[in-house]
Amino acid sequence: MGIVFPFQNYMEPRGTKKGAGKLEAAEPRNKLPRPAPSLPTDPALYSGPFPFYRRPSELGCFSLDAQRQYHGDARALRYYSPPPTNGPGPNFDLRDGYPDRYQPRDEEIREGLDHLLRWLLEHRGQLERDPGWLAGAIVTWRGHLTKLLTTPYERQEGWQLAASRFQGTLYLSEIETPAARAQRLARPPLLRELMYMGYKFEQYMCADKPTGSPDPSGEVNTNVAFCSVLRSRLGNHPLLFSGEVDCTDPQAPSTQPPACYVELKTSKEMHSPGQWRSFYRHKLLKWWAQSFLPGVPNVVTGFRNPEGFICSLKTFPTMEMFENVRNDRDGWNPSVCMNFCAAFLSFAQSTVVQDDPRLVHLFSWEPSGPVTVSVHRDAPYAFLPTWYVEAMSRDLPSPPKTPSPQD
Ligand code: GDP
Numbered sequence: 001m002g003i004v005f006p007f008q009n010y011m012e013p014r015g016t017k018k019g020a021g022k023l024e025a026a027e028p029r030n031k032l033p034r035p036a037p038s039l040p041t042d043p044a045l046y047s048g049p050f051p052f053y054r055r056p057s058e059l060g061c062f063s064l065d066a067q068r069q070y071h072g073d074a075r076a077l078r079y080y081s082p083p084p085t086n087g088p089g090p091n092f093d094l095r096d097g098y099p100d101r102y103q104p105r106d107e108e109i110r111e112g113l114d115h116l117l118r119w120l121l122e123h124r125g126q127l128e129r130d131p132g133w134l135a136g137a138i139v140t141w142r143g144h145l146t147k148l149l150t151t152p153y154e155r156q157e158g159w160q161l162a163a164s165r166f167q168g169t170l171y172l173s174e175i176e177t178p179a180a181r182a183q184r185l186a187r188p189p190l191l192r193e194l195m196y197m198g199y200k201f202e203q204y205m206c207a208d209k210p211t212g213s214p215d216p217s218g219e220v221n222t223n224v225a226f227c228s229v230l231r232s233r234l235g236n237h238p239l240l241f242s243g244e245v246d247c248t249d250p251q252a253p254s255t256q257p258p259a260c261y262v263e264l265k266t267s268k269e270m271h272s273p274g275q276w277r278s279f280y281r282h283k284l285l286k287w288w289a290q291s292f293l294p295g296v297p298n299v300v301t302g303f304r305n306p307e308g309f310i311c312s313l314k315t316f317p318t319m320e321m322f323e324n325v326r327n328d329r330d331g332w333n334p335s336v337c338m339n340f341c342a343a344f345l346s347f348a349q350s351t352v353v354q355d356d357p358r359l360v361h362l363f364s365w366e367p368s369g370p371v372t373v374s375v376h377r378d379a380p381y382a383f384l385p386t387w388y389v390e391a392m393s394r395d396l397p398s399p400p401k402t403p404s405p406q407d
């Protein structure tokens with residue numbers, strides 16, 4: 001069976017086609033009220049073969065410092081530095097430093113795509129080797145694509161994605177749902193501490209220099225981030241997205257990003273086969289989606305005991321994660337994730353027809369329902385900043401002149 005396109009009604013009527021208006025006048029049938037477009041998310045609809053996904057390549061990177069200031073370089077990149085394997089095994093106290101050495105990022109500040117847009121503005125000249133590539137691309141955060149990949153299996157949290165077309169490019173930026181905001185503001189103290197523990201694990205596993213060792217005595221500041229900017233393509237959708245990368249492994253078989261990158265995670269120690277099964281079904285799905293998209297090959301997991309200590313480590317190769325649920329009737333399927341994402345991107349591309357940075361199509365989804373769309377202009381949903389729109393509307397700065405063979 002081939003790929004099912006349950007949204008094909010919406011592929012055809014692009015109101016921009018020449019003569020479409022005339023056709024409607026001649027064909028009263030087209031005047032019948034059309035149901036509001038929506039996209040179903042049931043896994044069964046997306047179980048075709050795995051779609052084309054271009055091997056992600058890194059276009060560049062940027063860093064955010066302790067004050068959340070942007071730098072167009074890799075200064076925030078850290079180096080994978082696990083404890084020696086012959087030694088006694090890890091004994092990381094993840095609660096150490098909480099809350100006195102914790103500087104959490106201000107989650108009230110809505111950054112949208114701003115940092116990624118700054119990178120794009122400063123590097124658009126370099127993309128023009130392939131003229132017109134950007135105009136056909138989708139620009140977003142990796143984390144937004146992760147949410148799309150896991151949507152067919154998600155039973156808890158909905159999402160909202162704002163979409164605007166500008167100079168051909170489709171930009172997608174998440175809007176925090178009212179439920180997510182309420183949950184964040186009411187986050188229980190134990191959950192706050194658990195979030196800290198995830199960052200603390202990174203500090204135990206990473207050094208600031210390729211040959212250095214971790215220094216867990218310092219502060220944990222979650223303003224700091226290293227972000228890789230990647231190019232890929234899903235089906236016929238060219239993608240430019242950025243994702244935060246935990247560290248690079250100086251000993252990795254390939255020193256070429258993203259193959260040298262490592263994602264770090266913590267999880268509760270498991271004791272029963274039932275706990276492992278549930279871990280494979282739920283956590284590995286999210287981990288797979290997040291790391292598969294940018295081509296990060298390994299997820300190194302620290303298992304914590306009830307006292308908050310990491311006592312064992314395990315590496316999960318991204319490309320082997322699916323094997324743990326391949327024969328599980330209640331498992332997840334990478335094809336479903338990728339086919340749904342491709343279907344959503346087609347749905348978004350055919351819905352957002354007008355090129356206007358102030359116009360927003362808001363795609364909303366709640367578990368068990370379809371993706372629906374509403375249309376808005378300007379505040380509060382418009383997310384492409386004036387500085388970006390104005391700079392992109394001016395001419396490209398001319399590249400530094402280098403003598404060419406013909407000169
Ligand atoms: P992830 O895959 O969900 O971790 O997100 P990305 O890697 O796509 O990160 C995109 C940008 O969002 C980066 O600048 C991150 O520092 C930032 N970011 C990641 N997670 C969060 C979050 O939970 N809240 C906020 N406000 N920003 C986040």
Ligand code: MG
Pocket residue numbers: 246263264265
């Ligand atoms: Mg991580």
